Amino acid sequence: MNFATCERIPAARQQEVRNLRKWLAVATAVFLPLNSLGVVRPMHGATGIILAALAGVGFVSMIALGFTILLRTSDEFRRTMLIRSVLWATGITLGLVAIYGYVDLLHPEALPRIPLLVIPVSFIFVLTAAKLLVFRQHRIDA
């Protein structure tokens, strides 16, 4: 789709954002199961590398698509709410990771060891919750 054309036609831009959201759902559907598989049952060799690469591509695609959706959302109020959701989710996830890290540093036996791969998954869930809360606060369909 021609971005220059979309600049002048909000309806086309809305359709573009809808398509991007579909691709974001696909990327999430690829990333989440593969990532969870990597956490629950780590694999080695060629299969492990392929699955890790797929999960990596899925996650990078999610970030790129999310960023593009933010940029292409023509409604400034909706964009502001999206940014607010991302900020909340980032803050909460980083806060939890930091607290967990400090507790683990000071009392290594107090907490179970958790793979780092849990962090992006947590971020996705926290972002979903933050988005629902922020959008519901302003009665916007998430």
Added chain:
Amino acid sequence: MTNRLRDLRGELGWSQADLAAKLEISRQSVNAIETGKYDPSLPLAFRIAKLFRKKIEDIFSE
């Protein structure tokens, strides 16, 4: 910041959806601006002022 958007819209008999369509924004945006939950950007404020054929300061005030 306060605004007269609801009054101006009411004078013309437009619904929030009508105004949203004319400004090419969402109805939720119109509602958020009218209720003071969201202050529009300068470009959007100019579009609103142009639509109602008024100055920005006639619609928005501190």
